[in-house]
Amino acid sequence: MKTITAPYRIEGGVHPAYRKELARERAILAMPPPGLVRISMAQHLGAPAKPLVKKGDTVLRGQRIGEPGGFVSAAAHASVSGTVQAVGPAPTASGALAMAVDIESDGNDTSLEPGPRHDNWAELDAKTLIGLVADAGIVGMGGAGFPTHVKLSPPPDKTIDTLIVNGAECEPFLTADDRLMREQADGIWTGISILRHILGARSVRVAIEDNKPEALKAMERAMAGAEGDVTLIVLPASYPQGAEKQQIYGITGRETPSGGLPMDVGCLVENVGTCLAVRDAIVNGRPLTERVTTVTGDPVAEPGNILNRIGTLYSDLIAFCGGLRSPATKIVSGGPMMGFAQGSLESATAKTTSGLLALAPDQAPVYESLPCIACGRCVRACPMTLLPCELSQALEAEDYELADAFHVMDCIECGCCAFVCPARRPLVQHMRGGKARIALKRREAMQNNKEKG
Amino acid sequence: MDIANVNPVALTALAIGLIGLVCGAALALAARFLAVHEDPRIGQVADILPGANCGGCAYAGCADYAKAIVLNDAAINLCAPGGQEVLDKLCAFLGKTAEAAEKKTAIVLCGGDSGKAPRRFAYNGVADCAAAQAVHGGDKRCGYGCLGYGSCARICPAGAIEIANGLAKVHKNLCIGCGACVKACPRTLIQMIPVSRTIHVLCRSRDKGPVVKKACSVGCIGCTRCAKIADDGQIAMDGPLAVVDYAKPFDNEEAVEKCPTHCIVRA
Numbered sequence: 020m021k022t023i024t025a026p027y028r029i030e031g032g033v034h035p036a037y038r039k040e041l042a043r044e045r046a047i048l049a050m051p052p053p054g055l056v057r058i059s060m061a062q063h064l065g066a067p068a069k070p071l072v073k074k075g076d077t078v079l080r081g082q083r084i085g086e087p088g089g090f091v092s093a094a095a096h097a098s099v100s101g102t103v104q105a106v107g108p109a110p111t112a113s114g115a116l117a118m119a120v121d122i123e124s125d126g127n128d129t130s131l132e133p134g135p136r137h138d139n140w141a142e143l144d145a146k147t148l149i150g151l152v153a154d155a156g157i158v159g160m161g162g163a164g165f166p167t168h169v170k171l172s173p174p175p176d177k178t179i180d181t182l183i184v185n186g187a188e189c190e191p192f193l194t195a196d197d198r199l200m201r202e203q204a205d206g207i208w209t210g211i212s213i214l215r216h217i218l219g220a221r222s223v224r225v226a227i228e229d230n231k232p233e234a235l236k237a238m239e240r241a242m243a244g245a246e247g248d249v250t251l252i253v254l255p256a257s258y259p260q261g262a263e264k265q266q267i268y269g270i271t272g273r274e275t276p277s278g279g280l281p282m283d284v285g286c287l288v289e290n291v292g293t294c295l296a297v298r299d300a301i302v303n304g305r306p307l308t309e310r311v312t313t314v315t316g317d318p319v320a321e322p323g324n325i326l327n328r329i330g331t332l333y334s335d336l337i338a339f340c341g342g343l344r345s346p347a348t349k350i351v352s353g354g355p356m357m358g359f360a361q362g363s364l365e366s367a368t369a370k371t372t373s374g375l376l377a378l379a380p381d382q383a384p385v386y387e388s389l390p391c392i393a394c395g396r397c398v399r400a401c402p403m404t405l406l407p408c409e410l411s412q413a414l415e416a417e418d419y420e421l422a423d424a425f426h427v428m429d430c431i432e433c434g435c436c437a438f439v440c441p442a443r444r445p446l447v448q449h450m451r452g453g454k455a456r457i458a459l460k461r462r463e464a465m466q467n468n469k470e471k472g
Numbered sequence: 473m474d475i476a477n478v479n480p481v482a483l484t485a486l487a488i489g490l491i492g493l494v495c496g497a498a499l500a501l502a503a504r505f506l507a508v509h510e511d512p513r514i515g516q517v518a519d520i521l522p523g524a525n526c527g528g529c530a531y532a533g534c535a536d537y538a539k540a541i542v543l544n545d546a547a548i549n550l551c552a553p554g555g556q557e558v559l560d561k562l563c564a565f566l567g568k569t570a571e572a573a574e575k576k577t578a579i580v581l582c583g584g585d586s587g588k589a590p591r592r593f594a595y596n597g598v599a600d601c602a603a604a605q606a607v608h609g610g611d612k613r614c615g616y617g618c619l620g621y622g623s624c625a626r627i628c629p630a631g632a633i634e635i636a637n638g639l640a641k642v643h644k645n646l647c648i649g650c651g652a653c654v655k656a657c658p659r660t661l662i663q664m665i666p667v668s669r670t671i672h673v674l675c676r677s678r679d680k681g682p683v684v685k686k687a688c689s690v691g692c693i694g695c696t697r698c699a700k701i702a703d704d705g706q707i708a709m710d711g712p713l714a715v716v717d718y719a720k721p722f723d724n725e726e727a728v729e730k731c732p733t734h735c736i737v738r739a
Binding site: 115267360363364449452456 | 603
């Protein structure tokens with residue numbers, strides 16, 4: 020085991036005000052189970068899960084209430100014990116409607132008998148372990164929510180030689196991963212070891228930004244006895260250092276091809292929270308029913324890192340943190356750069372909810388967007404080396420073919436371009452809309468080709 | 473004759489003249505032997521069509537439609553902007569008879585303007601309905617109503633859609649019936665209806681009554697009164713929503729008067 024600084028420097032990026040001091044010294048606090056949880060069937064990328072319960076059913080904590088709706092999908096579990104109050108469409112954090120199961124807690128918090136413990140995981144084969152990960156409903160907890168068991172089963176022609184563990188947490192304000200590493204470094208290391216065993220990966224790289232010295236120390240201690248090619252990487256604090264493709268480049272110097280996946284360059288990136296969930300699933304036999312969410316922002320009375328049941332309503336979560344002591348103009352699910360602004364507090368936490376952020380009026384001003392002045396700042400800031408100025412103008416003119424030719428589909432929506440734009444153009448919104456439109460066109464074209472035979 | 477002694481001006485004029493002569497001859501030959509013979513009727517039919525290039529006939533434009541009429545025997549009553557007048561001319565020219573389809577007009581099935589249907593939050597982004605819809609499901613409290621960012625108005629070739637007080641409205645007299653706006657609306661609020669219909673349910677909310685009441689003062693609450701008045705299915709209940717069947721003519725003022733939330737209007 021050794022500790023080194025990142026050998027490669029990512030392209031572009033920005034340095035926003037990190038504001039992590041609001042919550043970084045607050046130890047993880049477990050929130051008692053709320054009266055009602057709303058568990059969405061679409062907490063992951065891919066096909067939504069299919070609900071297995073109906074109104075009036077009684078469920079126990081840890082009971083499976085949604086089965087995967089396909090291969091790229093994940094199971095969902097009840098996070099409290101109680102009665103199913105409703106099964107119906109409800110808005111997710113992004114505002115899209117998806118089936119959700121509302122469970123009214125009975126206050127007893129009775130857990131289903133946990134599955135068998137697998138302290139002997141080193142003797143089990145990869146297939147069994149991947150099955151256990153899938154049963155626990157684990158998805159990428161950094162934000163994207165890609166089902167972990169799918170990531171762990173690459174096609175036979177791809178070999179994964181490097182497992183990268185992402186503890187960068189480059190989004191401003193968020194401190195959930197930081198606290199997790201400081202408080203549960205040993206558990207995370209066990210999870211990493213299990214993943215390493217499943218993949219048979221030669222190298223392990225644990226990457227943490229240098230603005231988290233305590234987390235670096237804690238992980239260094241937990242990893243001290245590790246054998247083989249294990250390295251702790253100190254990343255220079257910069258946004259988006261924690262984005263998958265940027266991180267792979269920063270650590271290995273490998274560039275993920277356009278439209279490709281990390282496995283195309285022999286890497287697999289997992290968030291530290293996911294590693295802990297894998298440990299819980301395999302060693303303790305417990306499915307994923309809770310996670311740490313940073314509730315922060317200047318208007319929040321008592322910011323903190325809250326261990327909450329998945330499906331806790333945002334309103335309950337904010338109330339648990341003492342409510343808002345001053346007015347907030349914007350509430351964001353996730354971090355300020357990539358999170359989703361909320362229209363109401365009716366949405367509930369998901370497996371991917373790393374933060375809930377309240378912004379004061381001066382932090383989220385209403386602005387007018389002006390025409391592009393061709394200054395090129397967005398081009399310098401773009402970590403994917405795209406041309407956001409050209410793309411946004413093409414998309415504004417609804418020229419989707421041009422935008423596609425300029426690789427709008429490679430945009431990772433990190434928000435660096437909009438952050439630096441002096442004309443305050445809604446660049447990311449243009450990209451998101453354009454990407455959705457182009458993806459739709461591609462699907463239609465594929466459908467047409469299929470019908471033609 | 474030594475070429476160096478010839479007046480250079482005369483030489484240039486001669487050379488250019490010769491080149492011109494050769495090229496002219498080549499063009500004349502090409503026009504004779506490589507000519508493409510297009511059916512002259514195509515141009516004449518295209519002249520009859522209004523030239524709006526709206527695409528309402530499902531062809532790429534008026535010229536494409538003219539080609540389809542002459543060569544592929546396409547139906548001649550598809551031109552919505554042209555209406556009866558163009559159809560009569562086409563019939564006379566082509567010696568065909570065709571029943572005119574009734575002229576259609578677009579209608580926005582929402583009556584909740586800014587005063588009647590409140591917004592949940594302040595949206596500060598791209599002024600486009602699809603973009604607004606993607607931000608937490610749209611800023612209007614009603615999840616079905618017109619967002620008012622004018623995607624339909626921008627696509628309308630006739631300038632017939634006006635956004636007033638946060639609500640799109642089609643001006644019947646300007647609408648050419650091409651249907652381009654129908655696809656532009658992310659909430660599918662726009663429908664093409666026969667121009668003679670005058671009674672409309674201006675609501676598409678599939679929420680139940682109490683939810684609708686909170687979101688909009690002119691939303692359909694599903695009381696079924698209108699469906700009882702229009703007892704031949706001209707207005708029928710589709711779940712919690714009253715829906716006009718535009719295939720059936722209907723003109724009973726009572727339905728408008730009895731609607732408790734005034735979402736049924738005469739227009």
